[in-house]
Amino acid sequence: MGSLPIPDSRFAHLDEYPMDEAFMIMRDFALDAHPHKISLGAGVYRDNEAKPWILPSVREAEQLIVQDPNTDHEYQPMAGHPPFIPLAQELTFGPLMASLSNRIVSCQTISGTGACHFAFRFISEVTSAKRVWISNPTWGNHHLLWDISAPQVKQQLYPYYNAKTCSLDFEAMIQTLDAEAQPGDIILLHACAHNPTGIDPTPEQWAVIADVCERKQLFPLFDSAYQGFASGDLDQDAYAIRLFAERGFELAVAQSFSKNFGLYGQRVGALHIVVSRSDAVPSTQSHLTKLVRGEFSTAPVHGARIVSRILSDAALRKQWYGDLQVMSSRLKDMRRALYDELRRLGTPGSWEHIVDQIGMFSYTGLNEKQVRRLRDEQHMYMMSSGRASIAGLNTSNVAAAAAAIDAVVRAEKQA
Ligand SMILES: Cc1ncc(COP(=O)(O)O)c(C=O)c1O
Incomplete structure (x- = not known):
């Protein structure tokens, strides 16, 4: 049998994409x-x-999981590992759960990156948002994630960092949003430990940011990748999210468990969407579930099990608080x-x-x-x-x- 001539590749025209x-x-x-x-x-x-x-709390939880005769490798429901979702919500919204629990829609994601991807895709698909406001600078992957998840949404930069003073360019940030943001635009905010600058707004400044978001009818989307890891205090690191939620915003939170549990390779994350009316919950949930089904069907379970075990066991949770202190x-x-x-x-x-x-x-x-x-x-x-x-x-x-x-x-x- 003669060998076939090597055909032209459909891929030869691709430029090499620069490495991250x-x-x-x-x-x-x-x-x-x-x-x-x-x-x-x-x-x-x-x-x-x-x-x-490896956090001692994580090591211990893992041993318990392995020894547990009920541990299996079954598919999880599409929204995620069942015990994980309410615990992830509680970590983010804390005492606000009492008033918010019937208005939060969540799903497990492939870590914080996957949560951002779903958030960007979902919010842009179901709202009429044409633009997203992103801090200048931001975590580099945000730009690529928007490009891939919602290329039709225009990325706009708001000033964030003043290179002369190595501090937050707060006035410029507010002025830009006030002057140029349009109703319905999305604003991407870092919940704490802003990456790359390490500079966060003060509580007073967060209140002013919330004011401008309200005035301009922006949709706040929080990237929460460092809760507890930043200050060592889970509540302090969730301050901005809770402030916005308390003020009645509809908002989204992309939550990562990579840093605060040291579970980088396990890819544990969640996306939470707070809706203003509880009757919007079932349809919103169904759309998130559709995204899950179409992308990875059901989320990986091991890391979510570790997080759930730690958060639902008083002694392990206490140990984890100590682990957060060690790192921060x-x-x-x-x-x-x-x-x-x-x-x-x-x-x-x-x-x-x-x-x-x-x-x-x-x-x-x-x-x-x-x-x-x-x-x-x-x-x-x-x-x-x-x-x-x-x-x-x-x-x-x-x-x-x-x-x-x-x-x-x-x-x-x-x-
Ligand atoms: C701001 C920010 N968002 C999201 C992530 C996502 O991390 P992962 O996908 O590992 O959870 C990171 C990680 O570096 C980050 O710094």
């Missing part, structure tokens, strides 16, 4: 053979030995240690923002050139925007990290 920067940094870091290299690129928690940390306190300590070391070295510039920011990331204020020098000359890796993952710092490398920053800042000053 965070993953590119991880690859470059892995290839760097320097013994004292430092990774501040990946948005994942590391312990003081620079190792992944270590990050705060590392911010302080980096700041103190930069001050001790007399590094030119003002570095207070490092301690003022919150969560996994610091927007260091370092520019692209400095970041490149850090990589090439100091073997220290971070995003080209100057975003550093504080979780990559530990008591063994923080002095070296500060010295590296000091060296590139001084070198630029002398040039």
Whole structure:
């Protein structure tokens, strides 16, 4: 039998899509053979030995699950693992559940990314929204997610970060929304620990943001990827969501359990939609279920089981609160240690923002050139925007990290 001629490929015309920067940094870091290299690129928690940390509450819950004779591998209902959904709702809305429970529609998602994807797709499909307002800057994946989930919705940027002061550009944010947002537009807000800046509005500023959303009839969509991980306090980190819910907004929350349970690879998440009338619940639920059915049919169960086990067991829940403290306190300590070391070295510039920011990331204020020098000359890796993952710092490398920053800042000053 003669071999067939190789046909032209239908795919040959495709341009290569650039690799995500965070993953590119991880690859470059892995290839760097320097013994004292430092990774501040990946948005994942590391312990003081620079190792992944399995939360003790998670380890214990997993053992209980494995030993439980009732554990099976059956399909879950389309809305998700049944015990998981009310627990995820309660974590987000806390005491408001008493008044909201008959107006929340939820489904389990493929982590926070999947929750964003569903939220973007669903809200744009069922409302007449033509535009979404996104903070400048934001988590880079938000843009791609909108492109893929709802390409017909125009992405508009609202000012968020003032590079001169390394702080929130609050006035510009409100002015822009007031001047340019249109009724029916969506606004994407980070519930806490804004990625990449680590800068959150104060409670007073959140009230003003809620005012402008009300005035302009915007639909608030919260990305909640760091509840409990940011401050160590679940209620504090849900403040903005609850403020909006209490004020009567219809809104959506894309919830991730990656960081606060350290369940990155398990892909545990939920999408919650608060509707203003309980008679809108069944039809809204049916549309979410349709999305689930058409994308992954039923959600993965193991991670949702771990979360449910922890949240429904008083002792495990208490242990988890302690685990959140361990992570959030270590990050705060590392911010302080980096700041103190930069001050001790007399590094030119003002570095207070490092301690003022919150969560996994610091927007260091370092520019692209400095970041490149850090990589090439100091073997220290971070995003080209100057975003550093504080979780990559530990008591063994923080002095070296500060010295590296000091060296590139001084070198630029002398040039
Ligand atoms: C702002 C923000 N949203 C959502 C996510 C989604 O994370 P995951 O899909 O791992 O839950 C992340 C993770 O880095 C994030 O920073």
